[in-house]
Amino acid sequence: MIIVDFQNCFIFILVCFFSLLCYSLIFRKPKYPRLDFDLPPSPPSLPVIGHLHLLLSVLIHRSLQKLSTKYGSILYLRVFSFPVVLVSSASIAYEIFRAHDVNISSRGFPPTDDSFFAGSFSFISAPYGDYWKFMKKLLVKHLLGPHALDRSRGVRAEELDRFYKNLFDKAMNKESVDICAEALKLSNNSTCKMIMGRSCSEENGEAESVRALATEIDALTKKILLANMLRSGFRKLVLTLLRREMMDVSCRFDELLERILVEHEEKLDMHQQGTDLLDVLLAAYRDENAEHKISRNHIKSFFADLLFASTDTLVQTTQWAMAELINNPNVLERLRGEIDSVVGKIRLVQETDLPNLPYLQAVVKEVLRLHPPGPVFGRFSQEGCRVGGFYVPEKTTFMVNAYAVMRDPDSWEDPDEFKPERFLASPRSDQEKERREQAIKYISFGSGRRSCPGENLAYFFIGTAIGVMVQGFEWKIKEEKVNMDEAVVGLSLTMAHPLKITPVSRTLRSLT
Numbered sequence: 001m002i003i004v005d006f007q008n009c010f011i012f013i014l015v016c017f018f019s020l021l022c023y024s025l026i027f028r029k030p031k032y033p034r035l036d037f038d039l040p041p042s043p044p045s046l047p048v049i050g051h052l053h054l055l056l057s058v059l060i061h062r063s064l065q066k067l068s069t070k071y072g073s074i075l076y077l078r079v080f081s082f083p084v085v086l087v088s089s090a091s092i093a094y095e096i097f098r099a100h101d102v103n104i105s106s107r108g109f110p111p112t113d114d115s116f117f118a119g120s121f122s123f124i125s126a127p128y129g130d131y132w133k134f135m136k137k138l139l140v141k142h143l144l145g146p147h148a149l150d151r152s153r154g155v156r157a158e159e160l161d162r163f164y165k166n167l168f169d170k171a172m173n174k175e176s177v178d179i180c181a182e183a184l185k186l187s188n189n190s191t192c193k194m195i196m197g198r199s200c201s202e203e204n205g206e207a208e209s210v211r212a213l214a215t216e217i218d219a220l221t222k223k224i225l226l227a228n229m230l231r232s233g234f235r236k237l238v239l240t241l242l243r244r245e246m247m248d249v250s251c252r253f254d255e256l257l258e259r260i261l262v263e264h265e266e267k268l269d270m271h272q273q274g275t276d277l278l279d280v281l282l283a284a285y286r287d288e289n290a291e292h293k294i295s296r297n298h299i300k301s302f303f304a305d306l307l308f309a310s311t312d313t314l315v316q317t318t319q320w321a322m323a324e325l326i327n328n329p330n331v332l333e334r335l336r337g338e339i340d341s342v343v344g345k346i347r348l349v350q351e352t353d354l355p356n357l358p359y360l361q362a363v364v365k366e367v368l369r370l371h372p373p374g375p376v377f378g379r380f381s382q383e384g385c386r387v388g389g390f391y392v393p394e395k396t397t398f399m400v401n402a403y404a405v406m407r408d409p410d411s412w413e414d415p416d417e418f419k420p421e422r423f424l425a426s427p428r429s430d431q432e433k434e435r436r437e438q439a440i441k442y443i444s445f446g447s448g449r450r451s452c453p454g455e456n457l458a459y460f461f462i463g464t465a466i467g468v469m470v471q472g473f474e475w476k477i478k479e480e481k482v483n484m485d486e487a488v489v490g491l492s493l494t495m496a497h498p499l500k501i502t503p504v505s506r507t508l509r510s511l512t
């Protein structure tokens with residue numbers, strides 16, 4: 001007679017089940033498509049989580065740069081079972097953007113939620129398709145293309161003048177300036193005016209809440225992007241934990257934007273046809289026959305995207321530029337000499353002066369090379385492809401380490417040094433060759449069809465903000481040198497110690 005000990009049997013089954021679970025989590029290889037192909041090399045990984053720990057580093061661009069120096073400029077990583085290809089050299093970056101641009105023209109974020117950022121209405125995370133094309137056309141025509149930028153030049157000139165006068169007052173009162181805070185006001189006021197025809201009011205706290213929202217959106221987006229790399233079960237869990245934060249920021253943003261939309265609609269109802277981007281988007285929303293049907297949520301999400309994409313990038317670059325200039329007095333003197341000789345000492349530098357200020361343009365480019373505000377950005381392969389002699393399977397995320405590409409010693413001489421001269425054009429015969437070479441290795445604004453549409457605006461904004469600060473003032477710091485330690489906040493590369501410096505006006509009267 002067989003006597004069954006039910007208690008032992010139960011324990012035995014539990015042990016078997018647990019062992020199977022451990023085996024499947026730790027030893028079983030994840031199911032990658034076509035593993036037999038020649039994947040890029042992969043550094044040692046941890047059981048289960050794979051290379052996740054490498055992506056959690058505080059200065060992610062630097063730890064990934066070290067990794068590529070040790071293991072190679074194209075690497076195959078995995079976060080749980082989520083495949084990631086890390087690109088760290090100019091030659092590999094060039095190959096993916098030139099040979100596979102269409103294939104990698106989506107970012108591959110699964111629609112997270114109906115929140116207004118990184119959600120299903122977002123332009124930045126939209127797949128490359130009809131919706132993206134429709135919005136991109138509007139963006140270029142009504143905000144960021146050359147003609148639109150010509151039309152909005154007056155708006156930026158007004159804000160720049162306000163920025164300068166504020167610095168002048170501080171100089172007269174011998175007050176120090178938090179460069180980030182001042183650049184943030186300039187950038188938010190300029191972009192809000194360009195997008196919706198008015199800046200956000202300082203009086204009723206609207207401006208403050210837009211600035212706070214821009215910062216929160218940045219931090220939250222990083223969390224959402226990381227969550228999207230987890231296995232679907234974990235992803236759902238983390239996104240559920242983030243949901244409250246997402247909905248809180250989304251609701252505050254919704255409240256603010258709904259107010260602004262209603263204001264614009266009232267204007268439209270009174271037949272005052274406006275021409276800013278928001279007016280155009282509202283017209284498309286009301287048009288039954290529009291090329292692509294957009295909802296109110298699309299408009300709100302688009303505004304959130306633009307705020308997210310423009311705020312920190314402009315502000316941080318302005319701050320890094322001033323820090324580099326103060327630490328490199330020879331560059332500062334040469335730049336000031338150029339501005340004094342081209343613009344003079346009576347009127348303020350303007351956007352239309354920029355083509356005549358090649359050294360100023362070179363300074364801005366060099367700052368963006370050394371301190372790209374988006375040091376790592378992502379793309380997604382729709383189909384399998386060959387890169388650098390290796391096979392990259394379909395549905396793989398490409399992480400492009402722009403920081404490493406722009407400090408790649410194989411492409412840049414003295415890659416860690418601040419040398420704006422490297423961007424000055426040489427004699428005419430070499431110009432075309434140089435332009436082509438730079439297009440390969442200079443990727444501060446990304447590359448290909450999903451590259452940054454705000455590049456021209458960024459050069460105008462940073463060029464004039466730096467121009468005004470150098471033309472109008474000498475700058476004093478307490479220490480001998482500015483501390484250039486880095487920090488990554490949200491997705492942006494920022495200064496660990498925000499720059500506080502004191503302006504001393506170079507003229508007794510303010511420039512006009």
Ligand code: HEM
Nearest residue numbers: 124309310313314317374444445446447450451452454458
């Ligand atoms: C210093 C300033 C800036 C830098 C360094 C920068 C950098 C970047 C980078 C690296 C990307 C990803 C490109 C890629 O995937 O190839 C991007 C995308 C984008 N940027 Fe910028 N950006 C700046 C300013 C701006 C401004 C001022 C705006 C608009 C007002 C803007 C709007 C966008 C948008 C909408 C995208 C997404 C494009 C798409 O997915 O199709 N950016 N930017």
